[in-house]
Amino acid sequence: MQSKSTAIAAAGALPVIILIDPQLGENIGMVARAMLNCGLTDLRLVRPRDDWPNPRAVSSASGADLVLENTKVFESTSDAIADLNLIYATTARDRDMTKEIVTPEIAAKEIRAAGSEQCGILFGREAKGMKNEDIVLANKIVITPLNPGFTSLNLSQAVLLLAYEWYKLADDTPTIELRMKDTRLATNEEMLMLFEHLERELDNHGFLRVKEKRPVMVQNIRNVFQRANMTEQEVRTFRGVVKSLTQFPGEKIDTK
């Protein structure tokens, strides 16, 4: 198993599984088992309901202890994805957000193609699914094609399908690629810093002054940048753009 994991890692980074507000230890254990079935080992929990480590998770993991021992707990989704470059959010249904929607199969291909870029897949709480504020953090949405009359997957089943599609591609070569010249995809933290910089300035300039509309406006603006899968260099460029537009209003600066 170790050697398999190493072999996979050498071919590209392993995607990270992030469970937001998971409730049942049994489900967390089954997620760990499904992950290891498919060679994945990096599990992160955001605000698990019960204490961690959780003995119920250990028993339902049926031997996937390696995954549970490595599992990290975070206070917020942002913290959990701070070091990741490409984020997918899984939902059972359309959320009326202008974000690209892909199947688990397409997501798996994209994650393989991302090579050494670190990808993460977000899963919401049992029964309730993901909150919009978490979906906004993602670059894309994953919806699994299922019987439209009965789309509610058990949490570990949802993780399994993504992990399985990813594992199936183990021997395939990348088919989709984002060309990057002397740079890398931005981390989520870098994206957040851009967003906060822009929103702070928009607040200063009164653009987000209507309180009820602010969350939607912020979400719309963030969505555009998230969809673009920005590089670190592009984030720096846009921070420069925001700084420039706000710093030297209405007149040419002295360029000497």
Place this chain on the structure above:
Amino acid sequence: MQSKSTAIAAAGALPVIILIDPQLGENIGMVARAMLNCGLTDLRLVRPRDDWPNPRAVSSASGADLVLENTKVFESTSDAIADLNLIYATTARDRDMTKEIVTPEIAAKEIRAAGSEQCGILFGREAKGMKNEDIVLANKIVITPLNPGFTSLNLSQAVLLLAYEWYKLADDTPTIELRMKDTRLATNEEMLMLFEHLERELDNHGFLRVKEKRPVMVQNIRNVFQRANMTEQEVRTFRGVVKSLTQFPGEKIDTK
């Protein structure tokens, strides 16, 4: 849900899921749920350990009652498959039998190709897997490609992967789409107007003042927005952003 099942059935017979010697009601319920997720409704149990119906199965089925209500119990595997034409047996590893071995994906394709022939998929007891005497009854063996160091799938996970591969082949809808709410993709002209607006302001603010670098900077900025496949509404939002950042510098405007 009913109409979807009917639609699928019209295109070919639904495969039957047969659990041999299942032990835990929870697993049977989760199998029913995974089946209905993928539009399957015919579940058969051979010698379940506990009485049937089983309340634990009902609670873990999370609403897949339709499947549980139709579930039939048999005394032997032969009885359970008597009316079926093509039988697959799932095992975690090779059994040294001279039988064709296929993946879930291949099995799903064959079952679809079988048209109105009735197919069945056998699953063995939790942890122990299938006995050779049952495997002998099958036409082919299904082995799911998994991490060789950790191949033990939960029973419902094993059923899900087969059912999911089968369901995927029904789905002819586009796999990638961009969800749009009350809007449409921006025209090229609208994108150009956004670019020219932004670049004019960046020129005014001295950001693009280094002549040799200007074309590359402009290209980098345009690339980000182009990649995002912006909607008409989002273009309007960003024109508002540019206008706001440049119009009310460094201080809150009077919002009355």
